[in-house]
Amino acid sequence: MKVMELSSVRCRYRLRLLVGIIFCLAYARPVVAQQNRTDSLSVTVAVDQERITIGDAFQYVVTVVSPLEAAIRWPDAGKTLDGFDILSFDHDGPYILPDGTHVDTLRYALTIYTTGVQNILPLSLSCILEDGSELFAVSDSIPITIVSVIDDEATDIRDLKTPVDIPASIPWYIWVAGGVGLILLAGVIWFIIRRRRQRDEAVEAFVDSVRPPHERALDELDQLARFQWLAQGRVKTHYTALSEILRRYLSARYKIAAMEFTTTELMVAIRRLETPYDQVQSINRLLQESDMVKFAKFTPEPDPQSQSIQNARGIIEQTRLVEVETTDSDETSTGEVIAKAEDVKHET
Template sequence: MIRKKLFNKIFSLLILFVFVNGLNASNGKILLEAKVDRTNIKIGDLINYSIIVTRDKDIKIEMPDLGANLGAFEIHDYEDLEPEKKNGEVVQLRHYIISTYDIGDYEIQPVTVHYSLPNDTLWKELTTESIKITVESLKPSEEGDIRDIKAPLEILKDWWLTIRFIIAGVIIVLIGILIYILYKRRKEGKSLIPRREKPKLPPHIIALDELKKLMDDNLLEKREIKQYYIRLSEIIRNYIEDRFFIVALEMTTFQLIGIMKENQVEDEIVQLVEKFLMNCDMVKFAKYIPRKKENKSTTELAYKIIEDTKIELEPEPDNGEDAENLNPENVDDVGKEEADTSEALELETAVEKGKGGADA
């Protein structure tokens, strides 16, 4: 609530620089705006940056990842507001507080929103314009202290010719090594492109083991937060590959969520995965520094995704010994023996489950 009041107060007092892109059509209207409260700042100053989508209520949209690439700018805080209805239209806002600590002219990169018009299954794109920001030094007098760079050293022609021959030789050697590797793999009947081997253990066992190793490394205590989120994201993406047979490691969050929906994965699971990956993307790509409770909630999401989607297969009984003892003289007793064996297996399973509950 405090954060929301802060944003409303800032944006009601400052003049906004607005960059608009939109579409008006017979079957719908959608307008995309990107706003900043200033385009000239001193080094370290905060910029209020907003993305606003105004659309007809029948138009579906996919907002960009919270970890959208903002170029040289770091995200200090953000807020994703609930959609509001105004004059028969839906307005959706996302606010960022960003800054940079380098002097010069920079651009806030364009942001893309995906949308789908009524009675149209094809998703289209609407992209904002880039926003130019000038960052000035706190001490204008420092500009006079900048000295000209030294002239580049001139490489003698004979040396330059030698360097070119060395580079050409290295390239030829690398090509030779590549051809040898491809030939050897083809001769051994292996794929030219190494493929990931099918896991020998169930996907959830592998994922839980990797999570335990991650926890034992204590990266959060060491303040290696970005590395923690990179590994955490890779563990869940690997799990999704093995569990749902989706090439998750090679997809963006938006692409992966779209494929999971196409494969008719349960909506609750898709929402869990989307929330988890967006939290990871904020740290990996937007330089966002999460709080301790955010670290805990994101880690709990990883465990919940595995717990809610794991598949446990019970081992099948071994009937090999019964088959060996089968002979023409006791064919009439086969049905009775199979029934007795089935009852014994059910009883054994019930006992094992009872022991498991007691141990827990």
């Protein structure tokens, strides 16, 4: 009897132990899943229609899933994509998913004006993780069938008839003289328009040349801000234009060939001019960042990107020439500038 009771106790103990193990496994699995992080990059593509009529628009959507702290090298949103014309482009994201990843969506409105089967080639993307490692991903290729607006089986389209001779009622030399006259008239009109355009360009160049370098540079920065290339994901295009604006200003401000120098050579030249240390550091920092974006495919964080134009303004305001008060005899009035511009018009 005691042996049976002992056996029953052991069975109950083993059953409780088994239930406890199952309970632990059931509640431990979600914890492990929450601690895992996705360190992979994926690119998926899709279109809203794979068969279109020539000239029709269709949607091409790229979905990118990346690690949380990854810096993605986005493609430039140009005017064409693998032979397709880009009608519009929209970058939506990034959004954080529950599994700790980022998701970005690129939406293209595309069209094409050739018939047949055209392929949207695979899209290759890469990103850099916090530890410096790099991930790569390639999307699938998508074939698009483009058909003509004319049905291949149409029967209402007939061949051209043979030409019909029309009796000439006007002598041939009249036609020749008229053609020569039209050519001469077109040449005169072209010459007048060209002269007027050259005159206007000369006036604009003269007026622009008498403006201080910092005013021209600030106007160019205002125009760059209106382009909104950063919002379109065209980071390289933005920093290239920003670097050129700053270098043109430095060339005019310090009378040096800043457009021909490397960043290192330019810093040496500016230091020789006894430029204050903080100004040299600001110029060097912005130009180095631009070089990294242009030549090393580096993508700055969003905050430095948004501050890049403001940093360039600060450099220009700090290094601009201080206007010195002049006497009435030395001061050039606005009327004199306009008069000189009119002289340029007459000379051209």
